[in-house]
Amino acid sequence: MPGCEPVRVWSRLELRTRQVELDRVLQARTADPLWMLTRQWQFGEFQGEDTGSAVLATLARRTGTVTGLDIDGTPRPYRPELPLDAQVEQLPPHFPPAARAHAGRCFLDLLAGHLTADGLPSATAAAARVLAGLFPIEAPALDPQAPGQAVRVARRLAASTAQRVAQALAGRSFDGVALAVAGVAPAALRPAVPSGGEAALDRAVRDHAAWWRGLFLDPGTAGEAWDDARLGYDFGATVSHGDGERIRLRGGDGEPGWHAFDVEATGTGAPGGTGTDVTSTLPSPAQFAGMPSSRWWQLEDSAVSLGRIRADAGDLTKLLATEFALLYGNDWLIIGDTQAAGTMVEVEAVVITDTFGRRSIVRSASDSAGTDWSRWDLFSVAPARERGAGALAQHLWTPPVAPPPLDGPVREETVLLRDEGSNTVWAVESRVPDGLGGGTDGARVARHVRATLDELAGRAAAPAGPDDPGVRWRYRLGTTVPENWIPFVPVHVPGGNREVMLQRASMPRFFPPGSPRVRPITGILRPGLAEDDEQHAPYYINEEEVSRAGLVIRGGMRRARWLDGRTVVWHARRRATGRGEGDSGLAFDRVEPVGDG
Template sequence: MSKSHLHNPCEPFQAYNRLEGRTREESLTSALSAKIHDPLWMLARQWQFGEFKGEDTGSAIEAKIAYRTQKLNYFKPHHGPWQKHDDALPMEITVEKLHQKIGIRSAYYLGKKLLRAIDAALEGVPGFAQGFYMSKLIAHFAFQAPTLNTDDPVQAMSRQAQVMARTKTYQFLLTIQGKALDAGRVLKSFSENPDFLNSFSNTHPGGFILPNHLIPLRNVLQQWKEQVITEFNLPELEQHKSWVPEKMEYAFEAASVKIQEADQRNLQANAYFQGHLDWFSFDQKVSDEPMVLPDIPSDSSERKVLTLIPSEASIAGMPVSRWWEMEDGKVDLGNMNASDTDIAKIAITQYAMNYSNDWLAIPLDIPSGSLCEVEGIVVKDVFGFRTHVEAAHLQNNSSYLGWGMFGQSVLNENEQFIGMDPKVFVPDSLAKTLESEPVEKVKMIRDEMANMVWGIEAVVPDLMGSGISGVDVSNTLEQILENFLAKEEEVDEIAANDPAYLPLESRNGQVRTYKAPLKYILSNKIAENWIPFIPIHKPGQAINREITLQRASMPRTVGGIEPHAVRPQSSFLRRGILENNEQDKPYFIHEEEVPRAGVTLIGQYQLTRWYSGKRVIWYGARKISGKGEGSSGLRFDLLTDNV
């Protein structure tokens, strides 16, 4: 055999066959319908093997659901007693509202509104003419621009300089001082003393209000005050607030009480700071302590039975469960990359691929601010069979530990978990709000080198209704004080005839001078918008010696006045400090509230529209995570070159 017969350079011929359906008609309808020859025979075999009694029974076509709802009827802020809960406002506003000082611009327009209301209410009353009280009220409650006076106490002067450091605000005050009514001063006087108008009666020396005008004026002021409080949603009293300064977050309770059936649900939120209220913000509280309610509770429960058509539960990107149905572009089965530790991704993927047609969803409208409990569901399939699905928490199974979704944890008086509440809570919260730029922004950071916590006032109120940079205000404040007060001359040179430096030579009758090469500094300077919090032991903790953080003060040293404490300018850190910058009481923060990552407090105005169509505005706060530790560069006992 020749060599050419042993070597064949040509590859063998390969052929592939594919079995596929082919239609003999112009339309593909018949081919895609996937018809079977005897469907009745297949149904009979399914019945014979008992498949209709298993999981893969007929499809559900009808569902009857019995449920009970129970409205919340009481609310308790952190600092106050139980009060009636009204859903005229969202619960978020009732919880979050804080008392932010009315901006000067708003106070200007509210003052004009008050004067117009006085003229309208007293029109036709004997002895009154239009504008009769305008000039007199402005004389007592006019806008006042701050001034610096060396005869004033140091802290009072510092407070005036803090206002002057807001340049635009100071210029606006200079423009309107003595010319317009300050509604903020009127509101403050009326809140402190509802009968303050009596001192302006002409029965007193210097009074200008006629006796027959006192009652109408008091009524006008009362209505005007209620409108202002309603418009800005201000907590009129301290007991109306839910803000907990020591924790820098909100805490409150809400309850649904029925005396007739002895059914009571007490929901508490001890750590709400996210800015959006939802079911996960609440836990159920079990306590033997009786609730002191303002009135007799009414029955706010309601039981309903609805008949609905269930639909398959689905998620975005889930593959369809029907055969021959075209997938949309959201489904990407080839991009499901999950390791053996991605339990959540594996569970969702398995549900979508294998069990999606086993879960059904029933649309159910629940009034906001209600607790809802599903008592049972009756499902009817295409074969006419009805199946009663009992609620999971009602099943009589001693080994059953409880399963549910969107329920509240039940806690005892010691905050220990003892179970789950089967009722689902739907709070009357907001879906969307418009938020202003931060009026206040405080960054709480840990400084391990200085062994303390700093509250950095990144944004402080500009007193006009918005925020301004805390760094700019602190720098401007220092310049104002330094330019106003006389500086002490710094002694850079020491005369040679000073006994401390004798003997020194003199040449041609001229006295030599001596300049010290080094100088001692007790402490370096820190920006005034950095407010220190120092760790101290909690009172009464002789054994555990737990730590808490107390607000401290850095000294301000300006030539011409005695050194004094730097006061914060944001309402978050000014707790316990009076209007004249004098401290009335200390301020403490729980040490665990400032982790290593730090936290950031943001105060801002928010606007929304409630279901009644009412436009609502309020001032609230929220807390977000910080960006890690920081360093102020604070140092003590420095010896530096005397340059």
């Protein structure tokens, strides 16, 4: 209703048709076709090319599949039933006494079930006693007075919980993991089962071994891909096409995704893969939320206000998005296609069929970048320039890796850092195995071991000052560092002039007298060390691996689900960037004030 002048207000506006039927109204006819023609001329629509819209896309591609692996320079067969990262990353697993005893208990349950199924008594006590002698769980006795055993005793006392668990299981249970690895029933075990139960025993052993292999990967080749000098994994894969072309890829550090591979070489070999296949699909326009509509008479929503975009000269992303939305949005199409894991696909041709029935070949804007740094390429595997490998055609490589796996608790962690004060690289064991399948604080264990050694040696606390009150200064030959700090010193590479490597060294122990040198605990730093800490080979790390930012190596269990639904568990190591340099406090020939100085 109109209100008072000069203000008019309408509470409601309604449209009313003059006809009963709505067919003519819905046609949205215009009474001024000249205005339409003028607007089309104004926007240059009369100068447009006679092109149609894309209605069909035909894609021809050449597919190659993974046919082999290269681990430690040795060709290995590729197992498609397992993810690539599990086959490459697996390390020798460590099972604590509690896990081994649990595996033994599971075998006894299997044996009792098979005996019952055969109508025999499910008596397993005799079998358990025999197995305890064949596959024992050992808990070495602690003898602090034994020569050279003080350090081992101190370490076991630092992990007192694990030592008590091992002592409780020793003689009362058996190592079920060792039985599963053996996979056959020992001859001494057959008299321990009821008469006629040999077949049930064999089935129980086979089922137990299969159950254990289903939980953890076979450790037969575990650890061979880990490069101790590079502190990372070094592996390769061979991709074979249907026409006999073979492409050797070399993997690097980090997650084994497409970006971790380089083209090592190309050649010919046995035919493999699926060759060239042709598929057709319906293309769809490339769009994003709030993008201007490609139709002239269609209204856009208010999700994005293109008029309020403020982009500076350095805002490359905003400039590209704006240019795509306003100028080239109609020129891009999305052609959906599927690619199996573990394949390399090279697109040979793309043919677009428009609404007029004409076919156009869409060629690549540029070849694969290869070693030409003036071009930019995405998702292509770069060639290894030091090996003289050539660039591949436009391709997409999808390694057969599992989705992001679940990482268990960190069992061991080592931080490598540079110490400019002592001109040394230190490997700090920030987390060490606790003997129960997990990890514990390495600094706490180091303090506990040091205190235990001092207690075993009967060493008294250092006096606050000298007996002579007139002495005001004290000379110290050298300081020390915690036992979880392992030094790496630079040494010359044999045959090189300036190239150096980092060699593992050791800090001395002065108490108790005659104690062995400090040795690392984590498996990351123990190459070349025997179980009794005797070194039978030196250990070197490439100097360029430890930058000024440092390096962190973590070890633990990983769990992933593969394509067929199978759960895979393996022991692996991960590397990450550190937090910069450190200061060990190691110094020599120091004069220090005594008391107030």
